[in-house]
Amino acid sequence: MNEETLLKLQAYLDGELSAGERTEVETLLQGNAEARALLTELGNTAKTLAAYEAEIKLPETREFYWSKIQREIARQSAPSRVQGFSLAATLRRLLVPTGAFAAVAIAIMLSLPRGGGDGGDYFSASGDAVAFTYQNYKTGTTLIWFDFSSENDFSDASSGDTLN
Amino acid sequence: MNLIPTLNLTRIWALVFAVTAWGGGVVALADDGKYEAKVIWATNDEKLPDDKKFEPTDPETRAKLESLGLKWKNFYEVKRVKFDAPNGESGKVAISEKSSLSVKELPGKKVEVVFYTKDGKECSRREQTFKRGEMLVHGGNVPENATAWLVTLKKLK
Numbered sequence: 001m002n003e004e005t006l007l008k009l010q011a012y013l014d015g016e017l018s019a020g021e022r023t024e025v026e027t028l029l030q031g032n033a034e035a036r037a038l039l040t041e042l043g044n045t046a047k048t049l050a051a052y053e054a055e056i057k058l059p060e061t062r063e064f065y066w067s068k069i070q071r072e073i074a075r076q077s078a079p080s081r082v083q084g085f086s087l088a089a090t091l092r093r094l095l096v097p098t099g100a101f102a103a104v105a106i107a108i109m110l111s112l113p114r115g116g117g118d119g120g121d122y123f124s125a126s127g128d129a130v131a132f133t134y135q136n137y138k139t140g141t142t143l144i145w146f147d148f149s150s151e152n153d154f155s156d157a158s159s160g161d162t163l164n
Numbered sequence: 165m166n167l168i169p170t171l172n173l174t175r176i177w178a179l180v181f182a183v184t185a186w187g188g189g190v191v192a193l194a195d196d197g198k199y200e201a202k203v204i205w206a207t208n209d210e211k212l213p214d215d216k217k218f219e220p221t222d223p224e225t226r227a228k229l230e231s232l233g234l235k236w237k238n239f240y241e242v243k244r245v246k247f248d249a250p251n252g253e254s255g256k257v258a259i260s261e262k263s264s265l266s267v268k269e270l271p272g273k274k275v276e277v278v279f280y281t282k283d284g285k286e287c288s289r290r291e292q293t294f295k296r297g298e299m300l301v302h303g304g305n306v307p308e309n310a311t312a313w314l315v316t317l318k319k320l321k
Contacts, residue, residue, distance in 0.1 A: 140298035
């Protein structure tokens, strides 16, 4: 038997077939022992399941039980009660975002390089000196580098403490 | 109802702590700053010339110089000068024959450092926050031998 035949037998048992299909299935059952055996087995299974199906009994009448469910749904979907003016609640509403904003501002300030960057510092080179600065914030070290010509004082070989 | 606060042990300790902290702050404000400057020779030569008897610079200074990303690997201390800044001003302090500097302490832990060349001419003037543990380095190339001179400044007190 193919799957379609099996499904038709189940539908026949459940009374879901049209008159024409019922006649067709009954014709099949008359000439097919396997189909009859299967139909008997399906019928036994259905009876067994029906016998052991748990019966749920409501503690109240059906109408009263559903009215309780309806009231609970209505209660949960109703808008919350409008509260009166509360100074504490108003302050809380104002202070929570203000506090959060302050915390973010403090975090940003703390994350900025401390010790003053070039933005807050002042530097000027005078005379012939050409200089640039570099600051390593991590080690707290600032470099001022001069770009002197070779005739500068620092490379004066005739001087006593020259380095060259 | 007793409106006079009870002087229990905790309050006494809090009072002692507050007075001590306030007094310490006053003493610290009145104290003179102490600074240390070093003349450093930066080179890539592994061996010093025979006429140069310099010692490698201390590890702290070396670490700070290395953090600047300079191209030299070896740093030798040529000279070390310690000086005070009485009333917040050091005046011009000779660091070597060719350089001197002055430190002026400003409010907000700031300092103004002026660097002078051999003839006493102002070479640079920098104002920045400067705390203990930090270092200000002046430097430049010595083109003749591809080395560099450095003058480090740090606050001791």
